[in-house]
Amino acid sequence: MSHNRLQQVMAEHLEECLDNREFGFWLYLMTDAIIFALLFATYVSMFRNTANGPEPINLFDLKHVSLETACLLISSVTFGFAWLAAMNKKLPTVMLWLIITLVFGVSFVSLEIAEFAEMIREGAGPQASGYLSSFFTLVATHGIHVSIGMLGILMMVLQVFMKGLTPQVCSRLFRLGLFWHFLDIVWIGIFSVVYLPVFI
Amino acid sequence: MLGRLTIDALPFYSWVAMGGALVTVLIVLLTALVVTWAGKWRYLWEEWLTSVDHKRIGVMYIMLALVMLVRGFIDAIMMRAQQAIALNNEGYLPPEHFEQIFTSHGTIMVFFMAMPFLTGLINIVVPQQLGARDVAFPFMNSVSLWLTAAGAGLVGISLVLGKFSTAGWTGYPPYSGIGFSPGVGVDYWIWALLVSGVGSTMTGINFITTILRCRAPGMKLMQMPLFVWTTLCTSILMAFAFPALTVVAALLGLDRTVGMHFFTNELGGNMMNFANLIWIWGHPEVYILILPAFGVFSEVTAVFSRKRLFGYRSLVYATMAIGLLSFTVWLHHFFTMGSSPNVNAIFGIATMIIAVPTGVKIFDWLFTMVRGRIAFHPAMLFTIGFIITFVIGGITGVLLAIPPVDYQMHNTTFLVAHFHNMLIPGALFGYFAGTQFWFPKVFGFRLNEFWGKMVFSCWLIGFYLAFMPLYALGLLGMTRRLEQYTHPDWQPFLLVAFAGACVVLVGVFSVFMQFYVSIKNRNEHRDLTGDPWNGRTLEWATSSPAAPYNFAVIPEVNSVDAFWEMKKKGEAYDFPDQYEPIIMPANTAAGVLIGLCGFLVGFAFVWYLWWLAILAMVSAMAVVIVRSCNDHGEEIITPEAIMAIESKRKAQLISVEGLSARGAPA
Secondary structure, three states: OOHHHHHHHHHHHHHHHHHHHHHHHHHHHHHHHHHHHHHHHHHHHOOOOOOOOOOHHHOOOHHHHHHHHHHHHHHHHHHHHHHHHHHOOOHHHHHHHHHHHHHHHHHHHHHHHHHHHHHHHOOOOOOOOHHHHHHHHHHHHHHHHHHHHHHHHHHHHHHHHHHOOOHHHHHHHHHHHHHHHHHHHHHHHHHHHHHHHHHO | OOOOOOHHHOOOOOHHHHHHHHHHHHHHHHHHHHHHHHOOHHHHHHHHHOOOOHHHHHHHHHHHHHHHHHHHHHHHHHHHHHHHHOEOOOOOOOHHHHHHHHHHHHHHHHHHHHHHHHHHHHHHHHHHHHOOOOOOOHHHHHHHHHHHHHHHHHHHHOOOOOOOOOOOOOOOOOOOOOOOOOOOHHHHHHHHHHHHHHHHHHHHHHHHHHHHHOOOOOOOHHHOOHHHHHHHHHHHHHHHHHHHHHHHHHHHHHHHHHOOOOOOOOOOOOHHHHHHHHHHHHHHHHHHHHHHHHHHHHHHHHHHOOOOOOOHHHHHHHHHHHHHHHHHOHHHHHHHHOOOHHHHHHHHHHHHHHHHHHHHHHHHHHHHHOOOOOOOOHHHHHHHHHHHHHHHHHHHHHHHOOHHHHHHHOOEHHHHHHHHHHHHHHHHHHHHHHHHHHHHHHHOEOOOHHHHHHHHHHHHHHHHHHHHHHHHHHHOOOEOOOOOEOOOOHHHHHHHHHHHHHHHHHHHHHHHHHHHHHHHOHHHHEOOOOOOOOOOOHHHHOOOOOOOOOOOOOOOOOOOOHHHHHHHOOOOOOOOOOOOOEEEEOOOOHHHHHHHHHHHHHHHHHHOOHHHHHHHHHHHHHHHHHHHOOOOOEEEEOHHHHHHHHHHHHHHHHHOOOOHHHOOOO
């Protein structure tokens, strides 16, 4: 057996594996979408269950939420730039855009934590009513996802730095991108279902 | 430091519970001792626990299922014994212990017996039927296995430390809330479900990808063996239904542990939402359990009738229709919750419609048998027993689907009889048939048929004796989950039911006796061809047991019953002069470690050991990160090594007489 033939078989195997992983990742996102769908449904069905406690109209700050939204949406764009740079094999640019994405991600999560802390201080914590339980669970589940995504971005920065843009690293970056954009879409859902109706 | 884990956690409250705890501890110690005495720890670790080979993972799943079958059955016969004697007296079980037993019986049988059993069969068979070398994600497969085992471990340890849930296997609030159930029992139940549920979701994703992307070249969707079709449908249901279980268990956990108000009685909680959420998972779950068994019956009927499967396309469409409809009927589990009559009527009709595709399947199997040359192998006996018994269960199901009737039957033993009538023949008989059918493929020798027939007869007769009285009792008004009663009319029926449970006990014994006898006499029942039943699908094209890579050369497929066609054309046993190198995933300990972390996370949350919870979560995360940075999870099997394995197989085939007619090398 020639050494070249082995290389060829390995390359084919790798390509097939990475294709499968991308397909599998889409399936994973669908299962995650179901989790969010049920949390949304629970939230909507509990919207009036405030138990004479704090009402949503008094809890949310539109400016704060807009800022959060802006951070997350921009981070999706910057992740897109990182991916474009990866396609063009520009290694330092990839890392730069990933780090910028990370900064926006951290800002988003910090803003969210600040919002939660403020609400809890006002006595509107998750234990106050069924409505608030569903609010905190839905929004925090998204926030935890974003935090895990940020851990992923951190790992990608390290991997790009140490391994370069190998097919494996690019495939991971692509899948992380799917995850990140997916969270963006979920947030648009949260913004329109949780926050927006309160101000209209 | 130890949260709420104190000396009170030990089960001193009842001698039966203490006995259970002692037996559990003894069995674990004894197993460890035996492995140590045999000096097999290293072998166990390197060849099995860390394996990512789909065949070995499948075997481990089924071993877990068999252990849990015994555990779940002990629960069952204890309940039957209690009800047989508890007329106007307390029987031998204190009420709270009886409640733990019916909860753990249901939880174990659904999550830790049936789920691992079907996942094991799927693991062993599907890649081989597809002409693939492994599943799409072998490492994730190992993680799924160990998360399932971790869940089973949580149920197991609840026997020794603390109590299990008393809220029934569906854990309805507000009873399962912290107010009515302040102990650790419900938490054990929640975390066993959460941890193993993640594993099941991943199994679903894994097999959808495997089936859609790893088929042998040329195999169209409409040429896949029927077991693959039912697996595809089951996997889709797993991936789409199990997230609902994750959500509902997590929300109940948040209510209990953090003090939220999703399902509580006060502050805006809505406990009816729980019924909706759990049955959005729960009804598809019924089909997750039953569809793979339908696949087994399809394969078995065709092979042991020596005929092509009748109505292949209609079976495929019926399977997919059942899968789709399974998401539209969840409300029939709580007709009495008080939805409007129109809502109940719609869900009642949707439920009855499911009987239509199922009926189509029954007729397809019957027509496959018509004019076939039927061999009454134990696998075939299970299939015939299933068809007859399942139809009875189906009829009582259509009865229950009528909302006014359901108001009468709700919460009675009629319902208990109905769902056991669906799941014992519809799921368990299928798994048993699959075991009889595919055992030689995995181990290289056939199972003893006498003991196989014993398993069948005892389970069939025991089933009728144990559950037909429960239909009658339900009509007499006996509610389910009663630990004592004052109606003398009921006792004769309950005594018959107990006798049925005793017959099933012989059946359970026969399961293990069959393995014992078959292993002892394995040299008399060797399967040298890899095709002991004159099979029709690709898994019979490999050797028994199959090589680590299944197929040295991936076959080309262009029809249903691909292997049958190959045999007809005399191409079934071609050996090339040269082989290509094969790349296979390397074993890894990461799956075991993630499973261990899953177990510890669950255990820590149950007992409020926050430091351990954080430690275990960080460790799990670390293992995932390290693993996800790994670019070299493969090993290469050289053409020389393949040649060695295949030459042995060729010599084996030549040694079998009369095979040359099927295209074997002369």
